[in-house]
Amino acid sequence: MIHTRALTKDFTVGRGEAVHAVRGVSIDIEPGELVAVLGPNGAGKTTLMRMLTTLISPTSGEATVAGHDIATHPARVRRRIGYVGQGNGAGHTQRVHDELYTQGEIYGLDRRAARTRADELIEALDLGALRERKVSDLSGGQRRRLDVALGLVHAPPLLFLDEPSTGLDPQNRANLWEHILRLRERHGMTVVLTTHYLDEADTMAERVVIVDHGRVIADDTAEALKTKLAGDRLTVGSPDVRTLSRLAEALPGARDLASSGERLELRVSDAPTAAAELLFAARDAGVPVTAVQSHRPTLDDVFLTLTGRSLREESSEVSK
Numbered sequence: 572m573i574h575t576r577a578l579t580k581d582f583t584v585g586r587g588e589a590v591h592a593v594r595g596v597s598i599d600i601e602p603g604e605l606v607a608v609l610g611p612n613g614a615g616k617t618t619l620m621r622m623l624t625t626l627i628s629p630t631s632g633e634a635t636v637a638g639h640d641i642a643t644h645p646a647r648v649r650r651r652i653g654y655v656g657q658g659n660g661a662g663h664t665q666r667v668h669d670e671l672y673t674q675g676e677i678y679g680l681d682r683r684a685a686r687t688r689a690d691e692l693i694e695a696l697d698l699g700a701l702r703e704r705k706v707s708d709l710s711g712g713q714r715r716r717l718d719v720a721l722g723l724v725h726a727p728p729l730l731f732l733d734e735p736s737t738g739l740d741p742q743n744r745a746n747l748w749e750h751i752l753r754l755r756e757r758h759g760m761t762v763v764l765t766t767h768y769l770d771e772a773d774t775m776a777e778r779v780v781i782v783d784h785g786r787v788i789a790d791d792t793a794e795a796l797k798t799k800l801a802g803d804r805l806t807v808g809s810p811d812v813r814t815l816s817r818l819a820e821a822l823p824g825a826r827d828l829a830s831s832g833e834r835l836e837l838r839v840s841d842a843p844t845a846a847a848e849l850l851f852a853a854r855d856a857g858v859p860v861t862a863v864q865s866h867r868p869t870l871d872d873v874f875l876t877l878t879g880r881s882l883r884e885e886s887s888e889v890s891k
């Protein structure tokens with residue numbers, strides 16, 4: 572559905588200074604996949620998405636999207652994709668139904684087809700109670716649902732969502748997701764979205780592409796990334812942390828040991844096995860253990876392992 576090869580975008584800012592927003596991205600996304608593109612501010616997610624949706628052209632590299640080349644056949648690409656950008660696409664003064672109907676006409680549907688499609692989307696995105704409401708009177712969550720409906724008017728097999736749930740409260744986020752997942756199940760749509768929300772990428776996407784400084788630095792299922800790249804975190808309490816550290820160092824695969832006060836933290840590939848081994852070793856060495864806690868890694872741990880920075884606090888500027 573999407574194939575990119577060495578896709579690159581440079582912007583020129585200020586006095587001819589180059590910003591390398593996307594640097595040689597090569598990815599393949601198959602039909603029906605749900606892919607989250609995750610990365611800190613300025614990583615290049617939106618720029619990548621804007622190239623794939625033909626809104627801007629690449630500096631170099633190639634991409635085919637929904638069967639067509641973005642450089643040579645942008646209009647064909649556009650007919651086969653839906654795009655819900657970060658800004659609010661919907662106008663302000665129209666009513667919900669009219670907005671969808673007009674969008675249908677823009678896509679070349681005749682009046683009857685545009686009306687039917689508007690009705691279908693109103694039903695699919697639970698906008699029935701709001702169909703006569705002015706767009707300007709909708710809440711943030713309702714508008715976001717309308718934006719998604721607008722992106723789907725021409726029944727595209729591929730939907731791009733740029734930060735679909737930014738600014739929504741948890742309940743509205745969950746609600747939007749429920750609708751996106753239902754639509755996808757019904758129509759087998761391929762969905763590519765960008766997000767800052769680690770938990771969203773973790774629980775909703777089947778595949779997570781992590782972008783940093785314009786490059787793809789990891790690409791797999793969230794589970795695989797966590798297991799392969801971060802490992803479990805083990806926290807162990809003891810009045811003799813020094814000896815405990817020595818014992819922990821000998822555990823197979825133990826890394827990133829850090830102690831403070833009566834607490835030792837380390838990473839291991841499998842926390843339950845490592846905890847059992849450490850407890851036996853501590854008992855044999857006569858070291859008391861007061862507490863043991865294990866944590867599965869998060870995607871933030873994955874990002875930390877890959878870059879040495881936390882995605883949670885990150886607001887990185889792309890390097891020039």
Ligand SMILES: Nc1ncnc2c1ncn2[C@@H]1O[C@H](COP(=O)(O)OP(=O)(O)OP(=O)(O)O)[C@@H](O)[C@H]1O
Pocket residue numbers: 582583584590591592610611612613614615616617618619767888889
């Ligand atoms: N039109 C532009 N002109 C100049 N620089 C740009 C332009 N668009 C983006 N950039 C720069 O390219 C880099 C990547 O920006 P982009 O918007 O793609 O990042 P992002 O990962 O989507 O960030 P965010 O999560 O904050 O939306 C940033 O340094 C940004 O300032």
